[in-house]
Amino acid sequence: MNQAQSVTLDVQATVIEVLPSMGLAWLRDGDMREWAVTKSTPGVDLGALTLGKTVCLHVRSVDGKQFPCACHA
Numbered sequence: 001m002n003q004a005q006s007v008t009l010d011v012q013a014t015v016i017e018v019l020p021s022m023g024l025a026w027l028r029d030g031d032m033r034e035w036a037v038t039k040s041t042p043g044v045d046l047g048a049l050t051l052g053k054t055v056c057l058h059v060r061s062v063d064g065k066q067f068p069c070a071c072h073a
Helices: none
Strands: 006-019 024-029 034-038 054-062 067-072
Touching: 006 034, 024 067, 034 054, 034 067
Parallel strands: none
Antiparallel strands: 006 024, 006 054, 024 034, 054 067
């Protein structure tokens, strides 16, 4: 069995919605892709995320699929 190749990318994204009661925030990057981060995503402080704020989203790419793995303001 082949081992999956993993690459981590840094993506600048803008906060487009914060749902603190659900522990969730939505971000949009420059390519218009939308990303969900949760209160469990490393570096996420939902109380500090505001609409329009730009953050650095660390995205892990594994076998062509991309997953947010950390978020830093």
